[in-house]
Amino acid sequence: MSNPACSQFFLGLISGTSADGIDAALVRFEGDDAPLRAELVAARTLPWQPDVRARLVWLGQGGALESLDELGELDAQVGEAFAQAALAILAVAGIAPSQVAAIGSHGQTVRHRPYAAHPFSLQIGDPARIVERTGITTIADFRRRDIAAGGHGAPLLPALHHALLHDPGEHRAVLNLGGIGNLTLLPASGAVRGFDTGPANALMDLWCHEHTGRPYDEAGAWGATGTIDTALLERLLGDPWFAQPPPKSSGREHFQRAWLAPHLRNGMAAADVQATLRELTARTIADALRANQADTRRVLVCGGGVHNPALMDALRLAMPGVALASTAESGLDPDHVEAMGFAWLARQTLQGKPGNLVTVTGAAGPRILGAIHPA
Structure with a gap:
């Protein structure tokens, strides 16, 4: 197994x-949590x-898939694809596998049931195949331990957000x-909190694909041609899930x-529904922020x-009076913060440090997350 004290790089993989x-994301970390x-x-x-x-x-x-055989084969396919993604990023960076301490692989979530009688969260993407193809120690299955400890297993990145983006002045x-929105709350002082807010892009992507054939509404242009249906919006906002207090995930x-x-x-005009789904995302996030x-x-x-841009404007x-900006303004690529997060979680695991925050997930205590698959 690689020694994280002798290796500079960690690699994070996720399909959201x-x-x-x-x-x-290939990441080099320096320092401790703060x-x-x-x-x-x-x-x-x-x-x-x-x-x-x-x-x-x-x-x-x-x-649902037709059989366990189909699920098993899909797990293997996803693992192979994740391994190829890891090798591709190493080739781009010109970094040898031996220089990477570990891969943190989130996998692909296919079910998240924190409210079930027997709560669980299931991610696929065989980590053994990632190890075999890359030769790099791989840590996966990050959510189970937190759920076993009574938590939601999500969100898992607020501790990293705090370490990188906290400001004692505001x-x-x-x-x-x-696909799903989530907030990390970083008060100037005090406990970090975090939770899911509901749909972000998931419903907009689904509706756009159904009515235009495109996988998503690029720049929100199609939805911007529609008008918000206030009656539909109120019906959607009536889901009791939105009123539940944290910890919460979906x-x-x-x-x-x-x-x-x-x-x-x-x-109903399809573009009007799209505009309403955009407003649903904005309203549920703003309401959650005001409440918490x-x-x-x-x-x-x-x-x-x-x-x-249409969603950002919404x-x-x-949220009047709140400055809204990309994490890019703080030096973090907004497209790869999550992948960086799983690189960081792999580092936490190898160093024997917890990856969860009990004020976020609701777990019984801090836990070292993930299963280590040695190279």
Whole structure:
């Protein structure tokens, strides 16, 4: 097994709830939790093969495969794809596998059920295959331990957000606009908190694909041609999940087509629904921020939604008096913060340090996360 004290680099891999590609980030860390310095050495997003992505999206939205054989084969395929992503980023960076202490692989979430009678979160992407193909110690399965300790297993990156983005001079928040939105609350002093807010891009992507054939609404242009349907918005906001206090988390298996369908009415223009889904994202985030850290002065945004000007404008309107900016202004590439996070979690695990925050997930205590698969 690589010794993290003798290796500078960690590699993070994740495919988020949108399943739009595998994000790979090669990171060099210096220092401890405070201050922590993280240099993004190289990063890229590798697209999924269309047939694999279709199955991942189907599963993530609550669909079922026909057999355990199919699930097992998909787990193997995802593992192979993650391994190729790791090798590709090393080739880009000109870094040998022997220079990498560990890979932190989140895998692909296909179910997240923190409210089940027996709570669980299931990610696929066989880590043994990543080890075999890369020769690098791989740490995976980060969510199970927190869930076993009574937590949600999510969100897992608020501790890193605090280490890199906290400012003792102002109350801040970090907003991740992936398929599902989540907030990390960074008060000037005091405990860090974090939680999911509901759909960010998931429903907009789904609706856009259904009505235009495109995987997402680029720059929010199509939705910008529509008008918000206030009656539809109020029906959507009526879901009791939005009113639940933290800790809370969710996934595409909740906010998916079957969730949206009962709220639609005949004759609705598709672009109007898209505009309303954009407003749903903005409203639920703004409401959550006001309810949990009303004196926030700055929100730093990462994830794919940062590239949607219509959504960013909607957020600004919903949060007057709050400065909204990309994490790029603080030196963090907004497209690769999550992948950097799993590189950091791998480092935490190898150093025997907890990766969760009990004020975020609700677990019984700090836990070292992930299963180590030695090279």
